[in-house]
Amino acid sequence: MKKSRRNPETVPLGSTSRRKPLRQDARRARIEQIPKKVIKRLSLYLRVLRNLEMNSVPRVSSQSLAESLGFTSAQVRKDLAYFGQFGVPGVGYSVSDLLHNLEHILGTDREVRVAIIGAGNLGSALMSYGGFARHGVRIVMAFDTDIHKIGTERGGVWIFSMDSLEERLQAAEIDIAILTVPADVAQDVADRVVAAGISGILNFVPVHLRVPPHVRVQYVDLAIEIETLSYYLR
Amino acid sequence: MKKSRRNPETVPLGSTSRRKPLRQDARRARIEQIPKKVIKRLSLYLRVLRNLEMNSVPRVSSQSLAESLGFTSAQVRKDLAYFGQFGVPGVGYSVSDLLHNLEHILGTDREVRVAIIGAGNLGSALMSYGGFARHGVRIVMAFDTDIHKIGTERGGVWIFSMDSLEERLQAAEIDIAILTVPADVAQDVADRVVAAGISGILNFVPVHLRVPPHVRVQYVDLAIEIETLSYYLR
DNA sequence: TAGATTGTTAATCGATTAACAATC
C-alpha cells in the first residue's frame, strides 16, 4: 500500500499551519546529516525569496527559483525535500511561506549574535558592513589588543580588550565568532573562543584551524579566491 | 607492455629541469577541465608549502601535506596527478620544486593585477589588506562614484572615477576585478567590466551575476556564510 | 637490502539530473 504523499489535513497555499510537522522533519533531517552544500543553497534560495517578497510576488516555481541562481529545478526540489513538503503540485510555492520555513530551518528567524575578534582593516570594515542586518545577524561586540582601539567603537560596535574575551563572549551569549586576527595568533584565539563555548567560527585568517568535532569553521580566504581565478585567466 | 612511469632522464630531487614536460601536462590538463575544487586545494597546498619553505623544510610527503589541511594523502596525490609527476617514490616532494610548480600552474608566478570597484567599507578595507602581496597579487587601482573619494588613495591604491572605468582597466592591463559595489548596480558594473575585457571577477555583492561563459565569477557572500553556520548551532 | 612513498587503478561513496506518477 502506498503511503499518502501529504498530510491528511491538506492546507491551502499561504497557510502556516503546516509548520508543526515541518519542525519534526527538520529535526530528523538534522540527524541524517544534510550536506553543507545544500545548506548553502538554502541560504541562496532565501535571498531570492526575500527579493520576490519585496516585489510582492506571491508564488514561485522551482523552475524560476532555479533559473535566477543558475541551478536546475530538480535540485531546488531535492534540496527542499530534505526538510519537508513546502509546495503545491501544479501551483508552486508560496513565497512568504517558503521564506519563513527556510528562515526557521536555518535559524535566522531568531537573532544570530556574532563577535568580531581582531579590529584591523578587515575586522573594522565588517563592523560597519550593513549586509548582515537583514539576515537577522547582529554584530554585538569586537575585540582587539591595541590599547588605542579598546574603548572606541565603529559602526555602533564597541571594541573590548582581548583580556575580557571569554567572560564577555559568555555574558553576551555570542553564537558565532568572526576571526580577523593576525595569522600567528589565530589558533590560540580559536582555542580560547572554543573554550568559551562558541561552536561556530567564520575564519578570515589563512590558517587551517584545529578544533573539536562539534565546532563548525567556515573559511573565507581571499588570497585563495584570487589564486583560483588566476588559474582560469586564459 | 607497461609504459614507464617516469621520464627516462630521471632527475634528482631538487632539480628544476623537469619543468618543461610539466608545462605540456598542464596545458593538456586545462583542456580536459580540472574540477574547481582541485584548483582551490592546489592553492591550499601552496600556502602550506610556503610555510614549510620559510622554515627551511626541504621535503614533504603527501601524508604530512594532507594532515596539515585535514585531507587524505590519496587526495593530495590525485590532485597533483592532474598536472604531472612531481614526487619521488619512497622520498616525497621537494618543497621548493613543488612550490614553484604549483605557482606556475596557478599563474601566480607572474604578477596578478586586480582592480577594486567600489571603495566603500569593504572595498577600502581590501585596499589596505596586506594578505594579497605575498601571493603575487597586486591591487593596482580602485574605482568609485563618490566625488570625495575620487583622487584620494588608501593603502597606496588610488581611487578613480567610474567614468574612466573601461579605459583605465584596459590601459592598466587588469586581470581581475573585485566587485564591492551596492547590490542594485552590481550587474551593470559587471557588464561594463566584462565589456572592457576582464574575464575574472571576485564578487562580494550578494547578487547572482549573469556573465558570458568565458568569464569566471567567484562569489564571497558573508551573510550566507553566517547563515550556513547558524544552521549548525545546536 | 628493507622501508617508505609515489602514481595510478579500481572500488566506493555522494551529489546531480532526468523522468514521471501524483496532484492541484
Add this chain to the structure above:
DNA sequence: TAGATTGTTAATCGATTAACAATC
C-alpha cells in the same frame, strides 16, 4: 477538464578513498 508543477525514484555523473605495484 487540460495544463502545470510538485515530490520522489532511478539513472547518471563526478569525486574521494583504498589499495598496491613500481620505484627510490
